[in-house]
Amino acid sequence: MQITGAELFVKALQKENVTTLFAYPGGQAIDLFNALYGQNSIEVILPRHEQGLVHAADGYARSTGKVGVCLVTSGPGATNLVTGIATANYDSVPLVCFTGQVPTSLIGNDAFQEVDIVGITRSITKYAVTVRDRKELAATIKKAFYIARTGKPGVVLVDLPKDIQQEYGSHLYPGQIDIRSYKPNTSVHMGQIKKAVEILKTAKKPLFLIGGGVNIAHANELMKQLAEKTGIPVITTIMGKGAIPANHRLYVGNLGIHGCYAANSAISECDVLFSIGTRFNDRITGKIGEFAKNARIIHVDIDPASISRNIAVDIPIVSDARNAILALLERAEKLVIDDWVEQILSWKQHYPLIMPGTHMTPQTIIRKINEHFEQAIITTDVGQNQLWATQFLELNEKKQMLTSGGLGTMGYGFPAAIGAKIGNPEKDVIVITGDGGMQMNIQEMATAVVYELPIIICIFNNGYLGNVRQWQEMFFDKRYSSTCIRYRKSCAADCNSPGKCCPEYTPDFVRLAESYGARGIRVAKTEEIIPAFEYAKQNTKAPTIIEFMIEREENVLPIVPPGNPLCDMIMESEGE
């Protein structure tokens, strides 16, 4: 039977069990949308901007474990994906992005809405390809899904010229595919595991450092077992948060430039560092020469290129986190390290993460989120809101956090929540965002309203691009260069003292919510927090914006100043 490329595209998605497609139409994708019309196995979600679209697909993928699928048109449709593709790829999120393209006969002609999207995204995708022959369409789509979800997951972009969409050809879709140049690792080297276990046996101060790899491999329960079996304390990166439950005795906290005292001290003093699924990003190492300087380092990662790149490693283990943890569970033994564990627990007790003051701090708000929501997906934006969330959110089996850890993309949180809610309608989905980031994809309010998604959007409004402002305060003599969002033309150019006479905030988020047909509520005091959550929960058919009016110059602490070792951190603000 002969069918068009567009019909084969739909069939391919069905065969790949795609049930949700994030899609925005346009001239060079119109045949694909025509083929999607009238079928009912794939729900097509129409966001309001392609950047919101790709973040939504990302949130869907992270929260469901499925591949997120995007479809956009050529030219600007495709280029609007770029930030979202980089965001997802950096955090190893499986996405397949289909882009319409001008007909093959016009490629290279500077045709209307033509861009070389494969060229543009080459360095931010796992694989990107233009289909130039209708005969290769089925195999290319199969390959795309396979590459996106296996190995270290990532983004695959498939560019579909219009003539390929229209051309008749085979209706067959392959059941499996073999790619000679791509053989993702599926095993674990037992010799290396044994060496690692031997080193652990000699350790007096061992420490697990867990990155996002454990969450991606859905190895959280196994990781908890491994920590319990060995008795080794666990610290996490931002992406690794939730690897074991926050209230677990052996969980210390996050490390890094905004990590907790106990975690940063533990890494500075440990003698064996067992890290799984992290690439030792500069945000967690601090001054590199001082990082875990007394420790022998064991490093499990699925990507050989992540091993011994930033930090020299003693025992490299190339493996999926799950396989490695399973192998370790069989061999590892209980260690006698009571003094070390006591020391860490006492650090944790004496230097807890705490925001001082009796006012409504971000910590107060996040603590209420912890208490009030049983089963939830929490997305964050980027900046102070994200850092507070990573410090204070208590994750466990029922609570997941989605955050742009690698690229740090402002505007991610809210559209990601849309995807998460679509994929998990039974769960509460909460956004923790700032007044800056929320406005970067605020148009998706319409999407949340039309698809009746009761997302709870917590805007921490301080009227500043707070994280950069904090750096300006601490390291740039309080020169608030372009960080005040309440700035008006009438303001003094060198203003660095927010006060009662500051101009009114734009927009009014409560009225903005109402204009979209959503609900909005403003919260300024601690006792208003829970009623606001109750109010939002009753709003079951539309999103609710809760605008928290937080202290304008609240800082994220502790902080490791640039160039310092992790153990050398600023614990509190001056003057407090």
Added chain:
Amino acid sequence: MAIKKRWISLLVENEVGVLARISGLFSGKSYNLNSLAVGTTEDKTISRMTISLTSDEQTFEQVKKQLNRSIEVIKVMDFTDIPLHMKELIFIKIRKCSPPDMVEIFRICEIFNIKAIDYNATTIILESMQTESRNNDLLCLLENMFPDRLEIVRGGSVAIEAISVTDR
């Protein structure tokens, strides 16, 4: 660690965009690429690249891993310290040659075992198929003798693993 010249032989899918992905990897990650020669192999669906770069050991490890990570790369072979046959083609055009210059050039051809493949009264084209270092010596000599009169086209080295002898 020692910064030195290193060699990689790479088998890749013979597809559109693969060269861009490989060269883009070098520029995007600030690896110091010296030369890259590419052509198809006995299997028309596979291309082979001979790449030289200058780096320390740690960066070189990273380069090999990053190349391996590319979906289109079938095999990465480290050719840095193994017995090889390696040659580079160069064309050199020398302009404004006097008759004594011509005599000198033919003498150089003899000594360096290279060929003059085309000439007229004042201009001559040489073809050199030598190892890269021998070619460097030749060019050094010619640049000294005929400054500002040379046009040079270097092809980049290609290499194959030796069976019995070493000839770099």
